[in-house]
Structures are given as structure tokens and as C-alpha cells.
Amino acid sequence: MNISHQNIDEINAVITVDLGPEDYNPQVDKAIKEQAKKAKLPGFRPGMVPTSHIRRTYGKAILFDEINRLVSDQINQYISENKLDILGQPLPKEDDKNDYQWDFNDTFSFNYEIGLAPQFDVPFNEKSKFPEYVIKADEETLESRIKNLRRSYGKMTNPEVSEDGDVLYSELKQLDADGNELEGGIVNTASVRTDLVDDKKIKKTLIGLKKDDELTLDVKKAFKNVSDVARILGVKEEEAESLENTTFKLTVKNVNRLEEADLTEDFYDKLFGEGTVKTEAEFKEKVREEVESNLAQNAAQKLQNDLYLKGLDAVKVDFPEAFLKRWLKATNPEIKEDELEEGFADFIKNLKWTLIENRIITQNGLEVKYEEVLALAKERIAAQIRMYSPGQEPTDQQLAQYAVQLLGDKEQANRLFDEVKALKVFDYLKGLVKLEKKEIEYNKFLELK
Template sequence: MATVVRENLGQLHDKLTVKVSKEDYLPSFEKKLKDYSKTANIPGFRKGMVPAGMIKKMYGNSLFTDEILKSVEKELYTWLNKERPEIFGQPLPLASDLQNMDINNPADYEFGFEIGLKPEYTMADLAKAKLTMHKVDVTDAMVDEEISRMQIKGGKMTEPETVTNDENVLNLLFTEADKDGNVVEGGVSKENSVILKYFTAAVQKKFMDKKAGDVVTVQLSKAFEEDKLAMFLQDLGFDKDDKEAGKKYFNLEVVKVGLVEKRELNEEFFKEIYPAKEIKTTEELKASIKEEIEAYWLAQSKNQLQDQIYHYLVDETKMDFPAEFLKRWLQTSGEKEKTAEQADTEFPGFSNQLKWTLISDKLVHEQRLEVSNEELRDYMKIEIMRYFGTMNLGDDTSWIESYIDRMMKDEKQVDASYRRLITDKLFTWLEGQVKAKEKTVTPEELTAMQHHHHH
């Protein structure tokens, strides 16, 4: 009779030894042989008339091994379903010598498996979390800048003869040179478009009144502020952080001067921007845009607060893990096996992910957070509408429902949508559990904070 023996290997790390006797697997092995002899198609024999000895000789070894392993698996999962230990993933098989299985000498066999146990833990107290809600005040200047961007986007390109203001778009031929403008043989040469205001004030001045064919020689690091320099270094084929490349000189030959004629602020333009709204005046447009910008930055503020909550829970909740088991799991569970060194490198990030999974699963269960089919369908509909954007989808949108029906049959799609919605619900609940102090920051400051966003 098959048995399972459990023994401890270390912290949260156990071994299960599954023992099977020949009585556990021989009856099913012999039945398999008989079934094979009834169905095998072997030249020279009628179907169902193949001698059992020949079947045993041809297929016996693989059938014998299969039946033993099936008995072991059945016993292992019967034990797991009965005892219900809280384990990570699946049991990992320990090395076993399959060569010792002898069809001519059936015996009792033992197979070892290791399991990693989930830890018991006390979650960090959210009431003690010192968190800050970083808010952006939307200014008139931000609204005006957005309107100007829309006017340029909706405007038309003109081609004046000379450079007259910082909104001019210049088609420039960048040619590597020395500081006196002598071209470097075999150096970089590339055409690029640049809005004049991207240059530093000193270089902008040099371009004023220039026309096609005129050349201005610049040193890259002095032609662009640091944030723009990285972008242009990459465009020219250098590494964005290459300090030596920044010291290089280039001749900038004006190929063409352009200027976008801004779109006039009138009702026709307002209708294009907001087809669903009745906007008649510039003031109404500003109010509408301000509302949108405020909604955007409020969402960013919430994301950043959620990031703080995530880090507080992960960093302050103390948890033990079966490290050796999990590292072996990391090595063997993927499509491609990893080395021990790779598993060691990945383990800190991996254990943080596991920690968050345990915490979030527990909270979702305790707070009885759920996602209904209706919510899944609504979410998918929003995603479809976002994908098609402002395209005119016509009056008949019944196809959307059948499209959602298809999406609901796609397990991966449903799982991804569920995870997104349940995570949103969890963080909405978590936000309600913390008392965050408010602090006003600039858009740039909030964006910089989001570069450390991990959940």
C-alpha cells in the first residue's frame, strides 16, 4: 500500500517521500498491456491478435515506468488534498533513479519531493504609515500651454524665408566639425528637425534672421540644456550619457525654415477638440481643459500614494521564506533553466513579489473584494473604446457586445482584466485606511517620483 512520509529539511522547507508497492501499480500496468494488445496495429498481425509477450517487449518498459509514476503522482496529490499544507507552487521532485525500475523484477519504489511552505506573518499596521499625498496645482500657464499645443497640432505648416521666432521649426543638417567649422573627415552627418526654442538662448540668438543655406557652428553641450542634450546625442548615434560626445562641435546648416500657423480659437476648433461638449468661448475651453489636466494629475497623485502604500506594506511586513526551495523553484520553473547564480540574483525581487502576492491575496479575501462579470464587460468596453479612440464607430455599436463576448472566452484576457480591476479595488480600499498629509508639488517633481514606481 502506498504511503507518504513528511520530514523537515529546514525553515518552511519539508520533504515528502512517496512509497509505492508493486500492488499499487502492477494491476494497472497489466491492464494497460492487455488494452495495448487489443488496439495495437503491428504488420503481420490482425488487430487485437498481437501476442502479449511481443507487446511487453515493444512497449513494456515505457508503460511500466508510466504506471509507477502515475501511482506516485496520484498518491502525492491525494495526500496534498487531504492534508492541505499551504505551499508555494508545486512540489519539486528530488533526483530519482528511473534506471532502477525493472519490468522483469517489480519492486517497491520511493520518490522524494520537496515543498516550500507559506509563512505565517503579521501585516504592517497601516495606521502607523507616514505617507504624503503629493498634489499638483494646475495653473493658468499650464492651461495656456496646453491650448497652444492644441493650436499648433491643428495648425498648418508655412515656410517663411528667415528665422524670426523661437517657434520656428528648422530642418538642419548636422555635420561633425572642429570649433572653427572645419568638417571632420568620416564624422557624423545627419539631418534632423529642431524647434528653435529647444536650443539654449545663446544659440537661438545665432539663428535669428538665418535662411536656407546658412550655417551655425555649435558645441553640443552648449547648444542644448541637459534634458534635451541626451535626446539629440541619441539622434546622432551617440550614447545619451556620453560626456565626450557632448563636447563635439557640429556645423548646423539650415535646410528649410518652417513655422506652424496656429489654429484660430473659434467654435469650429472647439467642436473638433470636444465634439460632445457645447463650448462657445475661450473661457469655457479653458475651464474644460483645466478640468482634464486636474483629473490627470489627481490620478498621478493617487498612483504615487498607492506606490508609497505598496512599499510600506512590503518593506514593513516581516516574512520568512523557504529561500533554498524558492531558489531551486526559480531555477527550474521557467521555460529555460536558470543557473544558481541567476537564481541568487533574482531572488530579492522575486521574494518581494511573493510577499506582495501573499499580502494582497489575504486582503482581497478578508475584505471580500470581488469583480463581477458585469464589471469585467464594462472594463473591456472602455478598453475597446480607448483603442479605437476618436474614430467614428457609426450608430450601430452592437458589434462591440459580440467582440466582448469573444474576449470573455479568452482566459488570458479575462485574467489580465480581472487582475487590473481587483488591484484597483484593493488600492481604493487601502487609500481609505491611511491618513496621508497633503503637499503641493510641481508636475516635474511628481513625475520624478514616479520613476521609482514598482507595483
């Protein structure tokens, strides 16, 4: 057996595997004997089928499978031993058209194309400068959070006249082109939230309404979100999406308003525990701390994105694009040509960043441990349980059991592994580059690119 590779250029190469009968026949003979032991064929006792019969009947198929397995194993071993940094997986060369007899005496020569990762230097060092934002809550954001908290502990009232933010409990009947009720049309009773109405002119028509008032409402014009339309009409999103007659008669059955809770010590105790907050000033400061603590995650995401964009811009390399497109088609046979072309630029960006991450990990001896992936899985599961089952706190043993089950799914395990890897690289870069702290109000932060 002989295996070698030849570089076509810096990012494309061909691996050649030459096999003679002495290389593959021992494995083929072994596979035939194993098949003979397992075979159940008419006229033969189980396990007593002659190997000559198996060779004559299934020999070429077994030969084909064993050679493919042998070639695949040898290529993978060669890539590992020669430390070839490849992209994707080796693909049989398209213009190889050798006509083999597959008679156990052929000499085979197989050529596989490989894409090579481009060479580059990691674009980060101690002199690299990045802003590290400390986001402060602006007054509008703070007041919005306070309002939401007060509404969460408020009480429902039924005022006579609707205002912006009220909920109109209404009956909706579908109309035809002439403005008459459509026979067999959609009829539903639902809560219409005025704060979700996107069209400003339509929103004005919903203000000042009383019980039993009627108006004509174009639901698709009023609500851009198809899920809102589907909920109000009591239909599936697909039906709401394809709806042609979108004009409805709305009849108000009741006006509902959620009054905000008063700023009292009882309200503060419900939020923060007894005696923790006693005054409005203390309450506002506590909310500010909570908001800014949550905004720290936004700042971290901004820094992470800045590092990502800097890496993509600084690393100027070429990729074996023709090979990668062929590989993507081979691994995703259902993908259409236009879909491939449309998403290829983003694929290259993600590939470039993955190579940067991998080089940082390799050069600095970083390691993603199973325990870290398991801990992240437990964290994700615990968050889900708290979201869907408030008040329920699983034990660490339960979380560990759920996490192990989750990691049994290869796709989920890979996703969590990549998350841990990304966090490790991010933490490393934060300790490497020069970070300049900058305070900024949240509304100004949102304007940053």
C-alpha cells in the same frame, strides 16, 4: 500507497510518496491496453497489437510516465486536502538516488521538496492612515497643456529665421574624421525638431538659421534617444546604436513653425462643442478641469504605491530562498546565475505583496469574477481601437468577441486577472484604512517620494 509530509522548518518541508505495485499497476495495465488499441506496428493489424508486445517494447517508458502522473496527482491532492500554502511547485529532492529496476514489481519512495508560505498578519486596519492627494494643476502645467491644445489646432508657417521649437527640414550627410563627406556614408533628408535636442550648446546653434545655412552636427551628442537618431538618419535603431561616425553636415532646406491657434470662439467650439465655452477664462477653467481629472489617476497610483510600500515594510518574514531559486531555475532553464541573483530581490518583493493580496482576498471573501475580467478586456481593446483608429466605435458585440479571443491566450488572461485582483484589493483597502485628503499642486506632487 502512503503520502505524508515533514516540516524541516517553518518555510521548508518534504513530501514523501510511497508506492507499491498494487498502487500503480492498474493504471499501467490500462495505459498499455490503450496503447495497444492505437499502435500501428509492422506485422500487426491496426488495433490488434498484443498487450504483451507493447509491455515488452514500451512497458518501462509507460511505467515511468504513469508513475510520474500518479505521483503528481497524489501530491497535488494531498496539498489541497491538507491546505498547505506552498510557494512555486514541488521539486524532486536532489539527494534522492534510489536505483529502481522499473520491472513492475518495485516499491517506490519519492521525496519532494516544497516551500511554504510564511505566516503573517495583514498589516492594514481601520487605524492605518494614508494621505489621499487631490492634485491641482499648477500654472506651468496648465500653460503647457494650453500650448499643446493651441498647437494641435494651429497652422504651419515658414519663417525666415529659426527659433526654439521650430522644425528644420534638413539634408544630413555623414562626415569622415577630417570633416569631409564620407564616401558611401549615410545621406538622408528629415525633419529635425529643435525641442528634442538634449544638448543645450547644440540647441543654440540651431537657433537663428535660415534656408541653405549649413553647420556640423554630432547627432548622438544632440539626441540622447537612439530612436530620434535613427529617425533623423533614416536607419534602424540597431545601426544608429552602433554608429561610430556621428558627425554630419546639416543643410537647412526649410524652416517650419507651428503657430498656435488664436483664442477664439471657433477654436473653443472645435475643442468642447458649439457654445460650451465662450471666453478665455472659461477656456482656461475647462482645461484645468480636464488636467486635474487626468491627474486623479496619478493620485490613485501614488496611494496604491504607498499601500504597497507599507505592506512590504510591515510584513517581516523569511522566505525559502534556496528552494525558490532552485524552482526558478527549473522553470526557467535559460536563466543565467547572475540574472537570477540580480532579479531575485524584486521577485521576493512581488511575491510578498502577492501573498498579502491573496490573504486579504481570502479573509474578506473577495472574488474575481469572469465577467469582471471580460469587462476589463473589452475596456483595454476599446482604448486600443480609439488610439489607432480614431472615430471608429466598435459595438459591444464586437468588443465581446475580441475580448473572448484575447482571454483565450493564457498569458493575457492571467495578466488581466491579476489586474482585476489588484483593483479589488485596492478598493477594499481604500474602504478600510483612514484616508486624509491633501491638496497639492502637480509640480509639488512630483517632488514626493
